[in-house]
Amino acid sequence: MKKITVNDNILKWEENMNINVILQRMNYTFRMLVVKVDGKLVKKNDYNSTIVYPDSDVKVIHLISGG
Amino acid sequence: MNTSEMKSKHKLLKDYSYELGEIEKGYTNRTLYVNLSNNEIKEKPVTQFMKDKFIGGKGFGLKLLWDATKPQTKWDDPENEIIISPGPIGGITQYAGAGKSLVVSLSPLTDIVIDSNVGGYFGPFLKFAGFDALEIQGKAEKDVIVIIDGKEGVVRIEEAPEEAVDSHILAEQLTDMYAKSENKKNFVSVVSAGLAAENSNIGVLNFSFYDKKRKKVRLKQAGRGGIGSVLRNKKIKAIVAIADGIKPNNVVDLDAIKECGARFNKEMRELDDDQCRMKKEGTAHLVEIMDDYDLLPTKNFKYGSHKDIMNIHSSVWRSKFTQNVFDGCWIGCTMSCAKAVDGFELKTGPYKGDKVIVDGPEYETVGGLGSNCGIFDADHIIEANFYCDTYGIDTISFGTLTAFLMECYEAGIINKEITGGLELTFGNKDAAIELMHQMARGEDFGVIAGLGIRKMKKYFAEKYGADINFMNDIGMENKGLEYSQYVSKESLAQQGGYAMTNKGPQHDEAWLIFMDMVNKQIPTFEDKAEALHYFPMFRTWFGLMGLCKLPWNDVEPVNNAETDEPAKVPEHVANYITIFNAVTGLNIDKKEMIRQSERVYNFQRTFNIRRGYGLRKHDAQPYRAAGPVTIEEYESRSERYDKQLLENIDVNPEGKSTEEKVAILRKYKEDMYEQLLDAVYQRRGWTQNGVPKISHLKDIGMDLPEVLEIVEPLQ
Numbered sequence: 052m053k054k055i056t057v058n059d060n061i062l063k064w065e066e067n068m069n070i071n072v073i074l075q076r077m078n079y080t081f082r083m084l085v086v087k088v089d090g091k092l093v094k095k096n097d098y099n100s101t102i103v104y105p106d107s108d109v110k111v112i113h114l115i116s117g118g
Numbered sequence: 119m120n121t122s123e124m125k126s127k128h129k130l131l132k133d134y135s136y137e138l139g140e141i142e143k144g145y146t147n148r149t150l151y152v153n154l155s156n157n158e159i160k161e162k163p164v165t166q167f168m169k170d171k172f173i174g175g176k177g178f179g180l181k182l183l184w185d186a187t188k189p190q191t192k193w194d195d196p197e198n199e200i201i202i203s204p205g206p207i208g209g210i211t212q213y214a215g216a217g218k219s220l221v222v223s224l225s226p227l228t229d230i231v232i233d234s235n236v237g238g239y240f241g242p243f244l245k246f247a248g249f250d251a252l253e254i255q256g257k258a259e260k261d262v263i264v265i266i267d268g269k270e271g272v273v274r275i276e277e278a279p280e281e282a283v284d285s286h287i288l289a290e291q292l293t294d295m296y297a298k299s300e301n302k303k304n305f306v307s308v309v310s311a312g313l314a315a316e317n318s319n320i321g322v323l324n325f326s327f328y329d330k331k332r333k334k335v336r337l338k339q340a341g342r343g344g345i346g347s348v349l350r351n352k353k354i355k356a357i358v359a360i361a362d363g364i365k366p367n368n369v370v371d372l373d374a375i376k377e378c379g380a381r382f383n384k385e386m387r388e389l390d391d392d393q394c395r396m397k398k399e400g401t402a403h404l405v406e407i408m409d410d411y412d413l414l415p416t417k418n419f420k421y422g423s424h425k426d427i428m429n430i431h432s433s434v435w436r437s438k439f440t441q442n443v444f445d446g447c448w449i450g451c452t453m454s455c456a457k458a459v460d461g462f463e464l465k466t467g468p469y470k471g472d473k474v475i476v477d478g479p480e481y482e483t484v485g486g487l488g489s490n491c492g493i494f495d496a497d498h499i500i501e502a503n504f505y506c507d508t509y510g511i512d513t514i515s516f517g518t519l520t521a522f523l524m525e526c527y528e529a530g531i532i533n534k535e536i537t538g539g540l541e542l543t544f545g546n547k548d549a550a551i552e553l554m555h556q557m558a559r560g561e562d563f564g565v566i567a568g569l570g571i572r573k574m575k576k577y578f579a580e581k582y583g584a585d586i587n588f589m590n591d592i593g594m595e596n597k598g599l600e601y602s603q604y605v606s607k608e609s610l611a612q613q614g615g616y617a618m619t620n621k622g623p624q625h626d627e628a629w630l631i632f633m634d635m636v637n638k639q640i641p642t643f644e645d646k647a648e649a650l651h652y653f654p655m656f657r658t659w660f661g662l663m664g665l666c667k668l669p670w671n672d673v674e675p676v677n678n679a680e681t682d683e684p685a686k687v688p689e690h691v692a693n694y695i696t697i698f699n700a701v702t703g704l705n706i707d708k709k710e711m712i713r714q715s716e717r718v719y720n721f722q723r724t725f726n727i728r729r730g731y732g733l734r735k736h737d738a739q740p741y742r743a744a745g746p747v748t749i750e751e752y753e754s755r756s757e758r759y760d761k762q763l764l765e766n767i768d769v770n771p772e773g774k775s776t777e778e779k780v781a782i783l784r785k786y787k788e789d790m791y792e793q794l795l796d797a798v799y800q801r802r803g804w805t806q807n808g809v810p811k812i813s814h815l816k817d818i819g820m821d822l823p824e825v826l827e828i829v830e831p832l833q
Contacts, residue, residue: 059638080410081632083393085679092679095392112639113632114678114685115671116394116404 053105064105070098073109085112119280121295129277131262134159138271139248141367144206144701145169149182150249150273152264154352155196155256159273164250171820175205176233176661177718178251179222180725183231184824186255189728193226193344194351196257200323202309202357203251204241207701208664210367210450212379213693214386215666217242217448219325225343225621226319227515227570228598230726232343232621235661237447237456238325238336239307242664243268243359245367258353265296269305269362278355284558285310285324286474286508289335292358293328304328308335309357311346312510317560318568320515320600321346324507331443334475337507338447338456342624343599344570346510364449371700378693379450385673386452394672395432397445400457401481401668402435408485412755413605413631415490417544418521419594419742420751422605426494430484434496453669459500467505467555476504479513485603486517491524492544502551509558511568514624518600519571520550522593531584538562571595591741597622597731606743608758609635611646614794617739618650620722620732626667627654633685643797650794651801656686658715663698670694717820720803720810727809728828734808737795745787749776752783759783805833 053064057077065072070086070093073079086093087110093101103109139146147164164178172181179201186199201222210216219241225232244252247268254264263278282288289308297303308326315321323340340346369375390396395403405427408414412422428434439457447456459476479487479499487502488494506513520542526532527542534541540549540563556564566574571593578584594601599622606612612635615628630649633639640646660667675689682688691708699705706714726732745759746752752759753776760771763779767786771779799806803814809832815821 058636078410079636081407083674085684094679110637112637112684114674114687115629115632 055103055105055107055109057109058111064103068103070101070103073103074098074111077111079111079113081113081116083114083116085114086110087112121291124278124280124291125295127278127280131275131277132157132159133272133274136161136248136271136273138268141209141245141365143370143703144367145174146245146248146250148249149178149251149253150266151253151255152273152275153256154254154258154262154275154354157275159275162253171717171822172721173206173662173714173718174250175203175208175220175664176222176658178203179220179233180231180718180722182251182253183222183224184721184725186253187224189730191224193224193229193348197255198224198348199253199255200345200348200352201251201253202241202244204245205662205664207697209242209245209365210369210375210697210701211364211448212372212375212450213697214379214382214446214451214453215448215669216450216664218660218664218666219244219340220661220664221323221340221345223343223345223348225345225598226347227344227572228622230597230621230729230731231722232345232599233661234323234340234342234345235626235666236323236325236340237327237338237666239304239327239361239448240309240325240357240359242448243305243307243361246361246365247359252357254352254354254357256352261353261355263292263356263358264354265358265360267360269360281355283316283355284312284508285337285510286335286504288356289324289326289337292356293326293335296358296360304330305361305363307359309349310355310510311349312508312558313560314554314558314568315346315510316350317565318511318557319344319347319570319573320512320519320568321348321350321510322507322512323349324510327447332460332475336447336456336458336475337477339507339512341512341514343621344512350510367701369701370703374700375697378696382669382690382693383452385675389676390673393674396453396455396668396672398441399432399436399439400445400455400478402457402479402484403432404481405435405484406431408481408604411636412608415485415521415603415605417492418490418525418592419601419605420525420748421754422607424489424494429494430488430496430499435479435484438496438500451666451669453666453672455668455672462500462504464504465497465501466551469508474504476500477507479503482603483513483517486514487550490517490521490603491550493547493550495547498547498551502554505551505554505558509554511554511557514602515570515600516554517603518594519567519574520553522571522574523553523567525592526578526584526589529588531578531582531589536563536582570598571600572598591747594740594742595623596739596743597736599623601743604629604631606631607745610790610794611640611649613739613744613791614646614650614798615653616743618737618795618798619654620719620726627657629653639685643793644801646794647797647801650798652712655712655715655719656691658719659694659711662714662718665694713818716818720815720818720820721825723804723808723810724825724828727832732808734795734799734806737808739791741784741788744791745783746780749780752776752780807832809833
């Protein structure tokens with residue numbers, strides 16, 4: 052099985068897997084995120100167009116919200 | 119009876135005239151002292167020492183309360199005080215969230231100091247009237263109001279026999295009474311509680327502001343720790359502040375503040391709809407997000423999500439809240455998150471049939487009065503929110519203690535005979551609201567519920583022989599304060615963020631769940647300890663200043679992701695430092711910002727120790743905060759827990775009974791928490807018993823003689 056790592060969790064890799072697909076698979080619905088693929092920042096506008104390849108290390112940093 | 123007739127029934131007990139004075143660099147340089155036992159009113163100077171060490175807001179409250187009380191003073195002794203202080207930044211209108219008051223008192227729930235922050239206009243008006251803090255001591259013989267008239271320069275204590283006690287009526291009456299005309303109503307602010315505050319330990323203070331657009335009095339709550347119960351115990355019906363317009367803080371560099379404010383306001387205009395939607399949904403935007411991450415407390419924190427979430431989803435709240443109106447709880451707050459439901463028709467209780475405005479519900483209220491009690495009914499939550507506010511009780515404590523009672527009921531610890539007929543099962547909204555009405559009437563089982571979880575556990579054990587160990591596991595309180603509404607089971611750091619707090623488990627010191635559980639950014643004990651040092655200190659700073667925390671992190675600059683430490687929102691931290699320096703003329707940096715908080719934080723810890731608390735044993739948490747207590751709880755997430763046994767403890771779950779697995783996991787989780795305490799105490803400069811080290815106190819400049827006297831024998 053080809054895989055990627057998302058926040059240290061193993062996730063099955065899929066063809067044409069972009070950031071939005073990863074967020075869906077992980078059920079990451081929070082809106083204030085910082086996404087990095089192999090250490091490189093991905094801006095929100097680029098979530099759809101950024102394709103992730105097998106063995107990528109994806110960090111989805113959830114910021115803090117609320118009082 | 120109209121308000122003129124009510125006023126004519128007032129009996130003047132004392133009046134005191136004073137020079138109005140000016141605010142200089144954020145300070146008026148004096149505080150106001152009122153004693154209701156002997157009707158003494160006087161001014162006290164604010165010394166440079168007090169400003170250097172305690173800054174303002176909560177810091178001033180702690181210092182004044184320390185000086186006014188003895189270690190043995192109880193919450194209902196006359197010498198206990200209620201102190202309200204806005205802080206040096208409080209009252210500016212050029213940056214969002216700058217109108218907070220910090221309230222400090224000895225808590226009926228915890229027997230230690232409680233601090234609670236609140237919006238509404240009272241804090242700024244107190245400062246405009248000439249005072250950096252209000253300190254109320256003593257007890258009146260009959261119901262009184264205290265009036266601070268910042269227009270005339272007079273403070274009065276008056277007996278007030280005719281006014282209502284419940285806040286939505288009382289605040290309206292007093293606003294009418296003390297405003298010279300309709301267009302001056304926004305210069306009156308009222309602090310009040312309510313009938314349930316009299317009969318319980320979970321009373322809140324309501325701080326009012328007049329909403330000119332709606333022509334309604336709005337209420338914001340200093341919710342935690344029962345300060346409303348202290349207010350009513352002192353026979354204070356209300357405290358009224360009257361302002362003569364908006365006074366400048368006479369800051370050193372107004373342009374610098376305006377520049378920060380303009381940048382922030384642009385972020386709100388351009389980014390809020392895609393980020394937290396604070397202007398449309400307030401903090402209720404978090405409800406389904408917490409459910410998605412299994413963090414929304416459901417059925418007394420057993421679970422973190424529920425199939426009926428759509429009934430209390432943020433879209434429901436958006437449709438209930440009136441949109442496109444200014445909802446800031448202080449002037450100039452463009453975050454505008456104090457949402458309200460207008461024209462809500464009440465279905466129960468003494469105001470049944472009335473159409474009222476309901477402030478909220480906020481996220482914590484939805485979690486507390488709703489999901490945690492197994493109730494997924496938006497209209498019930500709005501109704502219960504209204505009654506909590508007007509009766510003067512805390513939605514968080516009421517929600518958490520009702521959830522505890524529901525679990526006790528379903529576990530057979532209490533029954534219909536004990537509850538006087540209330541069938542307190544999860545999801546029974548009629549029983550929940552009736553419990554609240556009983557609390558307001560001071561009748562039946564409502565009086566027992568109003569004791570709070572800690573005292574109820576003792577009561578059920580002594581009177582009915584209930585299993586104290588089980589109740590200690592499921593009763594979600596620490597230090598006597600009920601937990602706020604997040605499931606902390608899968609975040610060790612948040613377990614510390616709750617149970618290692620000075621006042622009890624309120625999330626305003628640290629909210630680390632995403633950072634820990636989801637991002638896995640703080641994997642080691644040292645990492646967690648660093649977070650449990652930085653964030654509580656950073657967030658304490660807001661309480662010294664008169665600032666709201668929400669504008670710090672509920673909208674973030676467009677380039678925040680590109681910064682080194684996005685979780686800290688560096689641009690906003692820089693804004694706060696700029697604003698503090700621009701108000702006071704001082705020149706602090708981000709290191710000194712944390713130092714300012716550390717001094718006050720360690721003073722508060724020492725205050726707890728002085729009162730016989732504040733040690734390691736007082737930072738213990740109920741096991742429900744860390745892991746599954748019951749079989750059903752384990753089995754509901756068995757895949758997760760089995761994985762933890764295998765990967766974290768190297769125990770193969772196969773062939774083991776659930777009881778065995780619960781026990782093994784518990785031992786592990788309890789050990790992890792002890793290791794966390796070790797690490798955090800070391801990072802904070804405390805002994806392994808949780809006592810500030812003398813060397814650390816010297817290092818931060820808080821080695822005051824009265825502090826050393828307390829900690830020295832415990833080194």
